[in-house]
Amino acid sequence: MSTQLDSTAQAIREHLLAGELGSSGKLREQNLSQDFGVSRTVIRLALGQLELEGLVTREPNKGFRIRSFTLDEVTDAILVRGELEGMAARLCAQHGLSEVEQEGLRDILRKLDTLLAHGIQSLASRMAWIDLNDAFHARLIDFSRNASLSETIASLSGMPLVAASATVFDPKGLGPTLARLIAAQQDHHLVLEAICARESDRAGYIMREHARKSAENKKLGFDAMQRTQHVPALPGLALVTG
Amino acid sequence: MSTQLDSTAQAIREHLLAGELGSSGKLREQNLSQDFGVSRTVIRLALGQLELEGLVTREPNKGFRIRSFTLDEVTDAILVRGELEGMAARLCAQHGLSEVEQEGLRDILRKLDTLLAHGIQSLASRMAWIDLNDAFHARLIDFSRNASLSETIASLSGMPLVAASATVFDPKGLGPTLARLIAAQQDHHLVLEAICARESDRAGYIMREHARKSAENKKLGFDAMQRTQHVPALPGLALVTG
DNA sequence: GACATGAAGATTGCATGCAATATTGGATTC
DNA sequence: GAATCCAATATTGCATGCAATCTTCATGTC
Numbered sequence: 001m002s003t004q005l006d007s008t009a010q011a012i013r014e015h016l017l018a019g020e021l022g023s024s025g026k027l028r029e030q031n032l033s034q035d036f037g038v039s040r041t042v043i044r045l046a047l048g049q050l051e052l053e054g055l056v057t058r059e060p061n062k063g064f065r066i067r068s069f070t071l072d073e074v075t076d077a078i079l080v081r082g083e084l085e086g087m088a089a090r091l092c093a094q095h096g097l098s099e100v101e102q103e104g105l106r107d108i109l110r111k112l113d114t115l116l117a118h119g120i121q122s123l124a125s126r127m128a129w130i131d132l133n134d135a136f137h138a139r140l141i142d143f144s145r146n147a148s149l150s151e152t153i154a155s156l157s158g159m160p161l162v163a164a165s166a167t168v169f170d171p172k173g174l175g176p177t178l179a180r181l182i183a184a185q186q187d188h189h190l191v192l193e194a195i196c197a198r199e200s201d202r203a204g205y206i207m208r209e210h211a212r213k214s215a216e217n218k219k220l221g222f223d224a225m226q227r228t229q230h231v232p233a234l235p236g237l238a239l240v241t242g
Numbered sequence: 243m244s245t246q247l248d249s250t251a252q253a254i255r256e257h258l259l260a261g262e263l264g265s266s267g268k269l270r271e272q273n274l275s276q277d278f279g280v281s282r283t284v285i286r287l288a289l290g291q292l293e294l295e296g297l298v299t300r301e302p303n304k305g306f307r308i309r310s311f312t313l314d315e316v317t318d319a320i321l322v323r324g325e326l327e328g329m330a331a332r333l334c335a336q337h338g339l340s341e342v343e344q345e346g347l348r349d350i351l352r353k354l355d356t357l358l359a360h361g362i363q364s365l366a367s368r369m370a371w372i373d374l375n376d377a378f379h380a381r382l383i384d385f386s387r388n389a390s391l392s393e394t395i396a397s398l399s400g401m402p403l404v405a406a407s408a409t410v411f412d413p414k415g416l417g418p419t420l421a422r423l424i425a426a427q428q429d430h431h432l433v434l435e436a437i438c439a440r441e442s443d444r445a446g447y448i449m450r451e452h453a454r455k456s457a458e459n460k461k462l463g464f465d466a467m468q469r470t471q472h473v474p475a476l477p478g479l480a481l482v483t484g
Numbered sequence: 485g486a487c488a489t490g491a492a493g494a495t496t497g498c499a500t501g502c503a504a505t506a507t508t509g510g511a512t513t514c
Numbered sequence: 515g516a517a518t519c520c521a522a523t524a525t526t527g528c529a530t531g532c533a534a535t536c537t538t539c540a541t542g543t544c
Contacts, residue, residue: 003303004527005528028494028495028496029495038528038529039528039529040496041529042527042528044497045286045290048287048290052294054393060245060497061495061496061534061536062496062535062536063495076391080326080329080388083329084325148315148319148321148322149321152398159390245497270524270526272524272525272526282526283499303505303526304526305506
């Protein structure tokens with residue numbers, strides 16, 4: 001164990017995103033202190049961090065509250081993420097990728113291809129999709145060789161539903177969800193192709209549109225999603241209000 | 243006074259950026275506690291905030307250190323800011339600005355025009371330039387109507403030298419500096435023109451290039467700047483290492 | 485009944501103390 | 515003289531206690 005602060009901050013973060021601490025409610029230091037078995041000092045430090053991450057808000061002498069997000073706020077953040085991922089793709093195309101880097105991305109795409117070919121009904125396949133999708137985006141961003149860009153995207157992705165792989169699976173796991181994922185995978189292929197062809201503007205546009213589709217899908221699916229409660233595992237959903 | 247935490251965090255931030263706490267050195271809680279006249283608890287909370295802002299780093303059981311930035315890191319961050327300000331300009335052009343909004347921007351540009359026409363030798367005129375330049379950028383970003391975008395740019399601008407108005411004035415205040423500011427002002431006019439003409443892509447490109455020039459200027463002027471010590475007032479310069 | 489008032493309780497803001505860990509400096513060995 | 519070890523010191527991590535502020539709710543007034 002490194003420090004209680006780090007682990008407590010992470011624990012609170014997870015509980016917040018899971019909606020287990022009430023939605024848009026007040027966070028009382030003493031309660032949290034008892035719940036997590038640490039002193040109020042640690043709780044206060046952790047909440048201070050989460051405030052800067054944007055998950056909670058603080059009002060002097062009144063304490064912390066859970067922040068809730070409107071669907072529009074989420075959409076805005078996704079568009080910003082798309083702009084930055086577009087920049088990452090553009091930079092990759094401009095300076096080019098090494099053979100190793102290209103092969104790494106291609107490998108991920110191959111795995112995603114076979115995954116989607118077999119369907120994503122099982123929970124395991126869905127988690128595999130999340131990991132692979134994350135890996136593709138993360139590598140692309142990393143290969144842009146701009147540390148500030150990576151940090152900024154990472155910071156945005158801490159918001160509920162904003163991360164690239166915060167995707168909504170419909171209960172059946174076929175039909176619309178699969179179609180969306182296949183379309184997304186096409187974008188992945190296209191962007192890699194554009195990068196390798198050094199078509200920087202095209203690569204940037206594809207990534208931007210990729211994010212825009214994701215925002216659109218979240219908007220469309222949100223209502224059904226929220227009511228049917230079929231995706232309890234999607235972190236942060238509890239913090240988003242229509 | 244709202245809370246000691248807020249004011250202490252701001253005080254430490256300013257001292258850090260002014261380089262008065264040593265560069266890339268260790269920050270001892272007790273020292274800071276005595277210097278700022280608050281308890282170690284408050285210092286620790288404040289440093290926790292500054293860590294998330296990126297100004298200091300923490301190593302468990304070893305405490306906080308001042309983070310130093312390379313010129314390349316600063317450049318990277320400025321390019322990211324430029325990308326996002328380009329997005330802001332593009333959004334403004336896409337949804338259009340109201341008459342009042344347009345007039346507000348035009349008013350700022352008029353004031354900048356007269357300011358630059360009279361030269362920027364005096365300290366007062368330089369501070370006026372900083373304020374007006376900040377105001378132009380801030381309004382443009384605000385008018386984009388994307389809160390996440392505004393927050394992200396604001397967060398980036400907390401880094402040393404990254405803010406739009408973190409400009410380097412040469413000692414004489416004429417010559418290269420004035421020429422650069424006049425060129426920047428041209429960009430301002432062009433971007434507003436593009437926005438009003440609803441040329442969204444063009445508006446975006448102009449803003450991106452605007453930031454790129456700023457990064458370039460900082461790179462070029464950095465060495466001379468740093469040695470001659472003629473710009474002691476530029477916050478954060480002390481934290482940047484070649 | 486609606487609203488103001490104020491005291492009791494609850495909650496936050498902060499300082500301090502103690503245990504755990506890291507750092508320093510000198511003695512010892514080779 | 516250089517390296518190693520260990521004790522003394524310094525520093526961080528955390529829990530607790532108290533004062534200041536906010537919240538609640540019962541009481542009184544119109």
